[in-house]
Amino acid sequence: xxxxxxxxxxxxxxxxxxxxxxxxxxxxxxxxxxxxxxxxxxxxxxxxxxxxxxxxx
Amino acid sequence: xxxxxxxxxxxxxxxxxxxxxxxxxxxxxxxxxxxxxxxxxxxxxxxxxxxxxxxxxxxxxxxxxxxxxxxxxxxxxxxxxxxxxxxxxxxxxxxxxxxxxxxxxxxxxxxxxxxxxxxxxxxxxxxxxxxxxxxxxxxxxxxxxxxxxxxxxxxxxxxxxxxxxxxxxxxxxxxxxxxxxxxxxxxxxxxxxxxxxxxxxxxxxxxxxxxxxxxxxxxxxxxxxxxxxxxxxxxxxxxxxxxxxxxxxxxxxxxxxxxxxxxxxxxxxxxxxxxxxxxxxxxxxxxxxxxxxxxxxxxxxxxxxxxxxxxxxxxxxxxxxxxxxxxxxxxxxxxxxxxxxxxxxxxxxxxxxxxxxxxxxxxxxxxxxxxxxxxxxxxxxxxxxxxxxxxx
Ligand SMILES: Cc1cc2nc3c(=O)[nH]c(=O)nc-3n(C[C@H](O)[C@H](O)[C@H](O)COP(=O)(O)OP(=O)(O)OC[C@H]3O[C@@H](n4cnc5c(N)ncnc54)[C@H](O)[C@@H]3O)c2cc1C
Ligand code: SF4
Ligand code: SF4
Numbered sequence: 001x002x003x004x005x006x007x008x009x010x011x012x013x014x015x016x017x018x019x020x021x022x023x024x025x026x027x028x029x030x031x032x033x034x035x036x037x038x039x040x041x042x043x044x045x046x047x048x049x050x051x052x053x054x055x056x057x
Numbered sequence: 058x059x060x061x062x063x064x065x066x067x068x069x070x071x072x073x074x075x076x077x078x079x080x081x082x083x084x085x086x087x088x089x090x091x092x093x094x095x096x097x098x099x100x101x102x103x104x105x106x107x108x109x110x111x112x113x114x115x116x117x118x119x120x121x122x123x124x125x126x127x128x129x130x131x132x133x134x135x136x137x138x139x140x141x142x143x144x145x146x147x148x149x150x151x152x153x154x155x156x157x158x159x160x161x162x163x164x165x166x167x168x169x170x171x172x173x174x175x176x177x178x179x180x181x182x183x184x185x186x187x188x189x190x191x192x193x194x195x196x197x198x199x200x201x202x203x204x205x206x207x208x209x210x211x212x213x214x215x216x217x218x219x220x221x222x223x224x225x226x227x228x229x230x231x232x233x234x235x236x237x238x239x240x241x242x243x244x245x246x247x248x249x250x251x252x253x254x255x256x257x258x259x260x261x262x263x264x265x266x267x268x269x270x271x272x273x274x275x276x277x278x279x280x281x282x283x284x285x286x287x288x289x290x291x292x293x294x295x296x297x298x299x300x301x302x303x304x305x306x307x308x309x310x311x312x313x314x315x316x317x318x319x320x321x322x323x324x325x326x327x328x329x330x331x332x333x334x335x336x337x338x339x340x341x342x343x344x345x346x347x348x349x350x351x352x353x354x355x356x357x358x359x360x361x362x363x364x365x366x367x368x369x370x371x372x373x374x375x376x377x378x379x380x381x382x383x384x385x386x387x388x389x390x391x392x393x394x395x396x397x398x399x400x401x402x403x404x405x406x407x408x409x410x411x412x413x414x415x416x417x418x419x420x421x422x423x424x425x426x427x428x429x430x431x432x433x434x435x436x437x438x439x440x441x442x443x444x445x446x447x448x449x
Contacts, residue, residue, distance in 0.1 A: 011099075011311065011312075011313035011314075012099065013101050013215075013313045013314040013315060014101075014214060014215050014216030014314070014315070015215060015216075015234060015236055015313075015314060015315025016315075017215075017216035017218075018215045018216050018217065018227075018228075018229045018234060018315055018317065019228065019229045019230070019231065019233075019234055019283065019315075020228070021228050023218065023221055026218070027216050028092070028179065029092060029093055029094065029177075029179075043231060045287075046231060046283065046286055046287040047231055047234055047236045047283035047286050047287075047315065048236070048286075048290070049236045049237055049238045049286070049290060049291040049292055049313040049314070049315070050238065050290060050291075050292045050313055051290045051292070
């Protein structure tokens with residue numbers, strides 16, 4: 001389970017990092033990194049203001 | 058850069074810079090780190106701020122004041138306008154900032170007070186020895202190094218990790234975050250009041266703000282609760298608003314972001330660790346304002362660091378005074394705001410219209426927010442009954 005970040009859409013605001021229960025996301029300056037603790041819960045994808053995140057099974 | 062400091066502040070937003078400045082003024086050795094290569098950029102803010110709250114920390118400077126605003130206008134779903142002033146005593150109630158310049162000015166203040174500043178430097182974890190926090194690991198220009206300190210301040214914003222690393226739960230649930238999108242628009246006449254549009258025709262599930270930002274420009278944004286985001290997104294809603302209500306507007310900048318609207322969280326200090334500003338979820342759940350709360354908290358945190366150094370005790374026992382202080386001030390305000398917000402989001406368009414009409418003939422133009430809410434409550438006790446505790 002993971003999330004896919006559409007980096008052409010992402011506005012690197014960090015909102016998704018703040019809601020991830022696992023701490024799987026990190027905002028590094030202008031891009032989002034996802035680590036292997038992601039459970040695919042989809043919370044980040046729900047709250048992203050631009051819809052740049054998609055859960056991948 | 059040295060190998061050790063009294064205090065390391067992670068994040069050079071308003072909260073972090075004021076913390077660092079306060080520590081440096083108290084004679085502490087302090088390092089302020091910021092992961093971005095440019096402090097303050099990209100902006101994730103509507104840049105509205107109350108004049109008096111700001112002046113406590115820094116003298117207004119036209120380099121970072123984009124516009125002066127006289128007060129606020131609330132616009133009900135049926136278009137009824139309710140005009141209030143943010144400060145009854147002065148027509149110049151607030152400012153719209155230029156945060157790119159403002160945030161940098163605050164960091165400069167910290168630097169001038171004696172703080173060291175490092176940009177493009179990202180904290181990646183906490184250092185510990187025998188369980189005790191002893192500093193941070195930081196990456197600068199692709200290289201990792203250890204930096205020691207007695208106290209680490211997490212002023213790392215909505216995406217805060219410092220608290221989590223220290224065992225403090227700062228995870229925001231979808232209902233605890235306002236997800237936002239904003240355009241800086243040109244070719245409009247913004248007037249000199251900040252405007253807030255409520256109701257499903259303007260902003261389904263949230264509200265729209267229009268903050269004047271100087272001649273022919275304004276920040277036009279929307280915030281919706283994270284729990285209502287998903288099928289619709291902030292970005293498409295604000296595009297829709299601009300298309301319908303400001304067809305002539307030209308979009309010259311896009312801003313996105315999340316504001317914590319959880320109200321006070323349970324814990325913001327642990328041994329050798331303090332959280333400040335958005336990292337401590339101290340923004341106002343009703344207005345989404347967090348700049349001056351972060352600055353107030355930063356000053357409180359800095360003062361406690363000075364005390365801790367004097368005592369030579371960096372444990373919760375000493376640092377808890379920070380927690381008590383902010384809860385008694387900022388905490389009280391944001392708890393009230395949370396209650397008002399929780400009620401507001403339940404109201405239908407008709408009920409919002411009813412509230413606006415109840416003020417027909419009442420002069421609210423000089424009322425500050427608390428007085429305004431009381432006036433509203435007196436006119437609509439049934440609708441607002443669950444807020445009665447606020448007015449005791
Ligand atoms: C769309 C929007 C509109 C808003 N409108 C307003 C408004 O009109 N008025 C108002 O008062 N408030 C507003 N806010 C809220 C306001 O922006 C924040 O409350 C305020 O910026 C909080 O300040 P801070 O110092 O706590 O955090 P921030 O300003 O977010 O600063 C945190 C800093 O920490 C850095 N950082 C994060 N992690 C690390 C790390 N690991 N290492 C190093 N550095 C790190 C970040 O890059 C950032 O620069 C708005 C927010 C949004 C999203
Ligand atoms: S919430 Fe969306 S826009 Fe913001 S950083 Fe995450 S993926 Fe990017
Ligand atoms: S899907 Fe859930 S666990 Fe994975 S990154 Fe998003 S919020 Fe975190």
